Amino acid sequence: MKQDIDGPYLRSGQVAERAGVNLQTLRYYERRGLIAEPRRSPGGHRAYPPETVTLLTVIKAAQRLGFTLEEVAELIDTGRRGHPTPDLRARAQAKIAEVDARIADLTTIRTALTQVVAAGCDSLTHCTCPDCPLPFTDLAAGRTPEES
Amino acid sequence: MKQDIDGPYLRSGQVAERAGVNLQTLRYYERRGLIAEPRRSPGGHRAYPPETVTLLTVIKAAQRLGFTLEEVAELIDTGRRGHPTPDLRARAQAKIAEVDARIADLTTIRTALTQVVAAGCDSLTHCTCPDCPLPFTDLAAGRTPEES
DNA sequence: TTGCATCCGGTACCTAGGTACAGGTTTACC
DNA sequence: GGTAAACCTGTACCTAGGTACCGGATGCAA
Structure with missing residues (x-):
């Protein structure tokens, strides 16, 4: 068989x-x-x-x-x-909000990075550039490492 | 002492x-x-x-x-x-490129999600909506789960 | 000197989404 | 019936960035 x-x-x-x-x-x-x-x-x-x-x-x-x-x-x-419930639509809309929030975070980070480049920072620890923007304490802490 | x-x-x-x-x-x-x-x-x-x-x-x-x-x-x-080397500046610029790529990914995802909402998809597995956009096989696979 | 807060090293655990390996069975084909 | 590929379970490992727990030692002040 x-x-x-x-x-x-x-x-x-x-x-x-x-x-x-x-x-x-x-x-x-x-x-x-x-x-x-x-x-x-x-x-x-x-x-x-x-x-x-x-x-x-x-x-x-x-x-x-x-x-x-x-x-x-x-x-x-x-x-x-x-x-x-029409769950998928609701979930997709919630996910759009998440994506938007993440994009906003990344945009903020991008701005900060361009400031580093524009200011001519040459060292994390001993930057000699004038008006060094480091450290960005206002940058929402803890968001970046989590939530892909 | x-x-x-x-x-x-x-x-x-x-x-x-x-x-x-x-x-x-x-x-x-x-x-x-x-x-x-x-x-x-x-x-x-x-x-x-x-x-x-x-x-x-x-x-x-x-x-x-x-x-x-x-x-x-x-x-x-x-x-x-x-x-x-003026390492920090170069690294910051490279990081900006990474951030841009990630934002582009998220934007693509966002578009796909709005399509799901707009089409009125009501189920992942048995969607009854006409012109259901699922699955998004063109959406670059493997990018989303990695690289925060 | 006693008592308690702090600190020590080592190890295990956590999330998220898998991947790999070991050692043993089953299936499939000739 | 023999053999090789595929499959089975169970367990350990991976990244990244920490966090938690344990039993024991130390620091500090009254």
Whole structure:
């Protein structure tokens, strides 16, 4: 007998290749709840329905839009149990606000950097330039290192 | 005798408090080579010169400008052994280019997000809207998650 | 000299999103 | 039936920038 599974099921390696992701990533997403646990062959190998490939491209698209994996998981979740809210639109709008805030931060940083260049600062610690703009204590601290 | 150390040396806790950083962070920076190993009291406690506080604010300023700790360490380093190059200006200019690239990325993402909102997408996986723009396969993959 | 705050080194843990490796099984093909 | 590729679980590791905890030692003042 060839296999208990007769549908067009895919093996994990095939899914990973078609979706362009690492095999480990596939299992990582399963642990994170982004993709459902697939059925198994008698020997324990995963057998995926072909839609899984589509799902993975959608996950990657959402990531490119700036959603975290947790947010993506929630979006998939609310979408699965008959969307009670038009969640995606609201989330996208919130994400736009986040992106705008980040752009504003970066613009402020950019301005400060141009000041460094314009003033001719030549050292972080012993700058000899007149009117040295360092340090930028007004620059919102703590924002830069976090929130991609 | 009060202490072998007679200068206006500061204890680690004082430095940390004045610079507004965590005590652990201080030792972390020492390990990373951002601040020099200070002299010690006879019992092994660190005794910092007061300039250390200034140095820490400078480090924090550079971080706010988007420099990584490694870059900050290099900037301090080249500055210490008589700047052979006007390194800071060049680095600041390179950083401006990085910031610009990041802003361009975010702008692209923003555009895509507005498309999602405008098209009225209602689900990541089963969007029913006409001309659904998902997935944005053209959106440069891999940029978003990395490079703060 | 006693008591308590502070500091010490070393190690483990955190986020976020994966990636890699080891050692053992299963599948697939000839 | 043999063999090689693919797959399995579990665990450790990676970046970047810290933070937290532990048990023990030190500093300082009354």
